[in-house]
Structures are given as structure tokens and as C-alpha cells.
Amino acid sequence: MDLTIAAILGLDGLTNGAIYALVALALVLVFSVTRVIFIPQGEFVAFGALTLAALQMGKVPGTVWLLLMMAIAAAVLDVVQGLRERRAMAKIAFGMVETLSFPIGMAVVMPMWAPSQPALWIQVLLTLAIVTAMGPLLYRLAYRALSGASVLTLLIVSVGVHFALTGVGLVFFGAEGYRTPAFWDARFDVGPLSLTGQTLIIFGASIALIVALFVFFERTLTGKALRATSVNRTGARLMGISGDAAGSQTFTMAAFIGALSGLLISPSTTIYYDTGFLIGLKGFVAAVFGGLASFPMALAGALGVGLIESFGSFWASAFKEVIVFTVILPVLLWRSFVDPHHEEH
Template sequence: MTAELALLLAQDGVANGAIYVLAALGIVLVFLVTRVVFVPFGDLIAYASLTLAALQEGRRPGIVWLVLLLAGLALLFELAGRQRKWGRALLAYGVLPCLPVAAAFLLAGRALPPLVEMALTIGLILPIAPLLYRIAFRPIADASVLVLLIVAVVLHFAISGIALMVFGPEGARPRLLTTASFEIGGLFFPGQMLLMLAASALATLLLALFFGFTLSGKALRATAVNRVGARLVGIRPGAAGATAFLLASALAAASGILIGPVTTLFYDSGFVIGLKAFVGAIIGGLVSYPGAVLGALFVGLLESFTAFWNSALKEVVVFAVLVPVLILRSALQRHGAEEEPEEDGL
């Protein structure tokens, strides 16, 4: 392998890694606050891309039916569990999620400016994760991580089946946000890829600052560490979880808008993206945003070089690398646990 070929493969790997970075950030964000491994995160990325493509073609996006269904279920759950404050429940789960849906019905078939198309896409994707949280995760928020993971997997298959009905089996690819390209060191970098890298860096910085230096961010972290203690100091765990899922929806919408133009996505394409992003998040420790970014970029590079060696094995190698990482982390944790009794005896 020549140095020039290695650089080309590295460039392709960074481009692949940029696809996984934002998804890894969203997975880490939700896990840090709620202990939920949000498996459907990749699905939201695909839905955002398909929604933007539909708006660009002048069609009403199928996502409106999914939002209406989830909003109806969440509203039923909320009204059934509340003796009072029905007005707040109606506003949060009945009115607000339906505003972008109403806008999609009104604007369907019209030629819209690109910024309006992206804003409407974000508006339609934004309520999905909080609604899923209210329906599936908030009632079992105190369950073990394993139970939450099982529910997340089941939820993925449930909404994937609904997505097949509302989107159809055909794939779609939105138009590029920019057609510019830049030459750096003899290599050409598409402007779309640079946008993805810039968005990943910005999201990493903002999330690190939010959770590390703001009172709201620390309150969200406190909820994950000790839900009972959070309640005692005035933090509402339900509201904290909804906020985390809302931020995750925003990341997923941005990811779909940036990723969609570089690859054709189908209703079920997001699962593989989310799974590879999860591998990157695990490699990064699942608790660190910079670690998640580095892990996702490593997955992209590993995928690129493995595909050059044997394209049939690229998926196998990417997922297989998770095994030694988990064994190593398990061994390190076991070692730490064995040392504690000795220190207590001293």
C-alpha cells in the first residue's frame, strides 16, 4: 500500500467517521442522563433525511403520520396518569408536536427555500424522541440498564415497521447543501464532508460546555447518577429525561440533513448507522463526548481500510472490534473492584 493510497483511504475513513460522530454524540448524551442506550437514534437520522428529500420534491413527508401517532399515544399516557394539569399535558403532547405537522400539510406541494425545508425537517423530527421517551422509557425510568436496552431494541423494531408504512420501501437522497470542494495537501475535500466535520466539532464543544459548566447540564447529569437524590434537591427526573431526548432529536435531525446528501438512505438504514455509532461510543467509554468523537472516527477509518482489504468483511471487523474492547473494560473494572477490599482492610 502506497502512502498516497493510505491518504485516500484515510480521507474516506474520516468521511465515514463524520457520519457516525453526531450519532455517537446523541447516544452518549441520552445514556449519560437517562441510562438508556437509545437504539432508535439511527432511525431518526434516516427519517430526517427522507423527510428533507420529500420536502425538496414537493411531497408531504410521511413522518407526519408517525408524529401524530406518537403524540396521540403520549397524550393518552399523560392524561391517564394525571389527576390535574390536563392543560399542560394537552399543550406539551397535543398542541406542540402538531404545529410542525400542520405546517407540513399547509406547505406540501410548494417550492420552499432551502432554509425553510431544513427548519421544517428539524421541527418534524424534534418531537419524536421526547414522545418515545414519554411512551416507552419514562414509565420504567428506574429499571435496570439491561431492561431499558431491551425496551430500546423492541422500540426500534416497532417504529421501523411503522416507518415502512409511512415512508415506503424506496430510498431517497436530498440535494447537497454545498457543491464546493477544497484542495488540502493534494487531496480534494467535498464541502459537504467539511460541513459534517465542523458540525461534529461544534456539537462536541457545545455539549461538553453545557454539561460541564451550566447548572442545567449538571442537573441532567445528577439525574442519571441518583434519581432519588435529584428529586430531593428539586430536580424533576421526568423533565430532565425529556430534555435529553429533545437534544438527541435535534442532533438526529442535524445528522440526517448533513448525512443524507452523501448516501441514499432507506427507512431502515439508520439502524446500521446507529449500531456503528454505538461501537464508536463504546470505544470512547460511553461517558465522554470527545471520546465518542474519537471512537466514531476510529470506526470510520477501520471500515475504510478493511473495505480495501476485503469489502465483504468490513462489517464483521467493525463489530468484532467491540469484543476485545468490552473484555478489556470488564477486566479493568474487575481489577478495581478487587482492590477495594484490600484498601478497606488496611
């Protein structure tokens, strides 16, 4: 291997690492606030890519119908809970309207709008809106009632949600893979490296999102409330911060990050209904570097995973996945020594 090949592999590794960084940041965010090891994060990545692919083919994305089904189920749960708690009918009705208005609007508009194949930026915004709206609904359906459960229980639920979303993805999108066109077809030569426009978009979008998250948590009241919840859930609740609202906001952000990751990666690789699981696992490996608690360490871990995958595929392409996932073993061993152990009650 000479320096030219090493530079090319390094660029490829950093590009993949930028995607894994977004997934890892979402995993750390969800776990720190809700204690959920969010295995289905990868499904948001796949749904984002497949939704855009369907729109570019002039088809109604299956995520529109999935979003509607989730909204109806959440509305039914809210009505049952409202009647049980004897809330005012006006409040129950308002909650139903709030839950169902956007999904029903998408279900009505998309069959008329999708065949016309709107501009790319409109397709991107629609994709982000549809997949992001699934985040709080998923929290309502699968996690809100278990907010006080143990981490192990929440992990088991996450495994079940992953298999459910994977099966739904197969039903709505089929087993065929899709790849979307690049957002920017330009190419720039920098020495031995050839930078594509899509690579620059990936780096730019990843950096912009990381900066936006930093500003959000440091400068906004909602971000500080989420930070307080991640530090001490009981203390945050005593200060008037709703744990359910924090969980819903966290899942909304995770869904947005997943959808954005899917949009960024889909021009570079073919996405199938179950592709998100492998991407999510690599993001999880990166998040473990930070103990599922440190954003900077998760970012460093993601870049490391991308580089290991790139160079591993050069030396032993058949074993690149094995190499990546084997890296987690010494990291877990190191974490077991440096992190204190707390027995959960």
C-alpha cells in the same frame, strides 16, 4: 497502498467518523442520564434524511403523521394519569394543549406548504423541528413509566421500539431509498486530496455541535442538572432535579443530534427506512470505547471506527461491516478487565 491512497482513505474515514461521533455522543448522553441503551437512535438519523428528501420532492413527510400519532397517544396517557391522580382539569387541559399544539400545527400547515418547496434552509429547520419533537414523545410513551427498571429491561424495550420505528418507517416512507443534494457543491484540492463542500460542512457541523454540548454541560444550569442526574440519580432527585424532565430533555437532544446526522449524511449515501440501524450500531461500537460514559473516548472511538471501516473496505470490501463489528470484541474484553463489576438489584 501508497500515501495518496492512504490519505484519501483517511479523509473518507474521518468524514464517516464525524457522523458516527454524533451518534455515539447521543448514545452516551442518553445512557448516562437514563441508563437506556438507545438502539433506536439510528432511526432518528434515517427519519431526518427521509424527511428532508420528502420535502425536497414537495411531499408531506411521513414523520408529520407519525409525530401527530405519538402526540395523541402521549396526550391520552397524560389525561388518564391526570384523572387517576385527580389533578385540576385546567392543568390537564394545559398539558394537552402543550403536547398537541405543535404536531397539529405541522399536520395542518405542511399539506399546504410542502408542495411549494420552500427554500433549503427552511426545509432543514422544519426537518430538525419535526424529528426533534419526536424525542420527548418517545420517552413519554416508551420509557418514562420504566425509569426505575433495570438496564436489561430498558434494553429489551429499546429493541422493541427499534422494530416498531423501523416498521413505521417502512409504512410511511416505503422501501425506496433517497439521497438529497449536497448543501454545498464546491470542491477544493489540497495536494492529493479533494475536499468537497459537503465534507467541510460535516466537519464544521460536528465540531460546532461538540463545542455546543461542552458549553451546555459546563456553563448552563440545565446542563449541570443533567450531569448531576448522570452521576447520581437519587442525589439529583433529592436536590429537586426531576428525573422525568431530565429524561425528556435528554431524548430531545438525542433526537436533534440524530436528525442533524441524517441531514449531514444523506447527500453522501442513499438512505432507506432501515439504514439507521447500521449507522446506530457503528455509533454504539464507538460509544463502547468510552464505556458508554466518556464523551472524549466515544469521540476517539468514532473516528477509529470510521478509519477502520474505510481501510477495511479497501482491503476487503465484502467484509468491511464484519471488520468493524469484530473490533468491539477486544474492546469489550478490555472493558471487562478495567471496569469494576457491579451487580444490579
